[in-house]
Amino acid sequence: MPDATVASPLLEMRGIVRSFGAVRANDGIDLDVQAGRILGLLGENGSGKSTLMKVLFGMLPPDAGSIVFRGRPLAGHRPAAAMAAGIAMIHQHFMLIDAMTVVDNVMLGWPEAGRVLRRAAMAARVREASRRFGLDLDPDAPVASLPLGRRQRVEILKAILRDAQLLILDEPTSNLAPSEVAGLLAILRRLRAEGRGIVFITHKMPEVLEVCDEVVVLRAGRVAGRTPVAGASPQQLAEMMVGRSVAAAPAPAAQAPGAVRLSVQGLTAPGLSGVTFALCGGEILGVAGVDGNGQIELAETLAGLRRARGGRITLDGRDITHASAAARVAAGLAYMPADRAHTALVRSMSVAENLMLRDSARPPYARGALLSPAGRRGRARTLMGEYDIRAAGPDTPAGRLSGGNQQKIVVARELDRRPAVLVAHQATWGLDPGATRFVLDRMLALRDGGAAVLYISSELEEVLAIGDRIAVLADGGFAGVVARAAADLPQIGLWMAGRAA
């Protein structure tokens, strides 16, 4: 950073320490952000990125350390003070009131909106800023009616209107469609050009390389490295994150598939228009496609959470079209939902309890009719070690864990059951490259053991890396299915664009 040393930085954080119980989430972190620059903040799940940003924004008090923003110290502050000083935070899970309109969300907690709200004047400012930045937001639209990409723009709009000089974006692209990502990066460049500083937290190397000026990598609560982006390679950054070399994505081993384990014929449901495929043991069918084309409907209908309107589903020859979710689980189906906050986990229950959810009636979780707390904890400790679930202990509530570690609970639970068929929907969502690799390896091992895997993901690269065959879901049906060896990217792109195109 030759030029960065000249000007005094917009933000200086020094020696930030923050512990949760025995875990030191931040262990003496220094961070500088310059005005007019985008800083990429990288790190594995649980490396302390979110904690650091929450400390900065006044949502968590640090145990030690100091913060200087625009030459003034920030200490013992709350979010209101951080915002007044000119810091805005765009959370991974948007901090918006869904039941309120865009302009109400903008006015909430903003002194300029007045004690008695000047709603019309604020709506005009929303419209004006929305036009200037190309955000395309209607001030009177209820937030609940907006797609995720638009909701994020509401958060950005809040920051712009409050004239924030530093924007923190926590994994802002993880729930955006590719076209929305491009739009977001364009907005970030524009904000940089206006001289604002940006902290951009992400796992996705291409985005880092595209938009960031420099990168700081955290590992286990400490700074593992800093580097300007110019001249850095994705490989090098990934290695900094995990502290060891990460091999390229695994090449699926070619092997003869076994007998058909899951057969789906003409499956229809609201959002699904006649899906047909057969999935063999020892095979992974990767399902690509833009989110919202029937992914959730397909996954939940297979799992028994939605009713099929027509068609037939058989598992190992047994008709399960109208079987309950529990009967499907008993028949050997495992399901990893995309929505881990609601469908996959009970956040208020402990890690150990979440791990036993599907198999609570069987040893080691139960002895006869009674649950066995000792068996549960023992098994949980084993799985936490095996799957690297970082929590204070088996009795920690699942909701306290970082997003990636929550996902690892789901992965551990479903894979530990040794299912005949696994339906995985966005199984690596929010996982860092090391953990992603680990999950993919586990699925390959499951496949090599003779199970069948349906791998649904909006990350095309991942689908291509793991699928033995690739299907593209568009408009509620398979637009095409192709063996991986014969996969042709332009053709897949056309399929993804949909039948409507």
Added chain:
Amino acid sequence: MTEFLAAAIRIATPLLLAALGGILSERAGVFAVGLEGMMLAGAFAATIGAWAGGSAAAGIGLALAGGAVIGLAVAVVAVRWRADNMVTGLAANILALGLTSYLLRVAAGGGGRPASIHLPLLGPWPIPVLADLPVVGKLLFAQPPLTYLALLGCVAFTLFLGRTQAGLALCATGENPEAAFAAGADPLRVRMLAVIACGAVAGLGGAVLSLQQVGTFTDGMTGGRGYLALASLIVGRWTPFGAAAACLVFGAAEAFELRLQTFGVPVSSYIVQMAPYLIALAVLAVLGRSARLPAAIGRPLEQ
């Protein structure tokens, strides 16, 4: 007919004040199960205040304080210490019932007999000119003071919730306290204040009973009106005017039942007295499913 409507308004007034208080509490995200206890404490405090202080104003002042005390108790236990809203509210109701009955006997100088207090009722304050309008004049502009206050309260609360920064922060806290916190509000403070204010306003509802309608305090005199107020605010979709409409419906039901009794319709009076509550149950069953609760109601704050 005018008389019938006047009776409906009279009966609706205490309900409406309690419901207005409940709206504050529930929009901030705390179930207002304790309305009954807050009303009862208000009715008692109003009686003592007016009796000892010698003026209705003293009674009203003490009613605000009495309701607020129950509100404070609920706020500390349910908001600060994050206890279950339902259990806390019910406990507050039982506490208020016992406490007011006990204090009424203490006020009599001990000995186990309740104090015998008789207060002059707050009479109508006709508004010049308007009160002389046909029908409407008598209904709306020749009412006792606390009835005007309830109507003004509807307007004031509507403006507060929809047009002020504090109202926005209150509603945001009931919908998504984490987001409200991130936007710079203090959800703990908002909820504490909302529940205490709920107690004060519901206490006024109790004062209507003792100062404006009965003229004394008797044990458990609210007789379930707090729960009816709770039903009203749900039926009214957590909006002041919606709650007012619901209170009027319940008031009309009770007024109708009083008439039935005077006309000597051969139905047990106990059956007739159930009418408002049966209506409340029916309306809740029909509307209940579509009624959208504040999203974070009953959910304790994370530290």
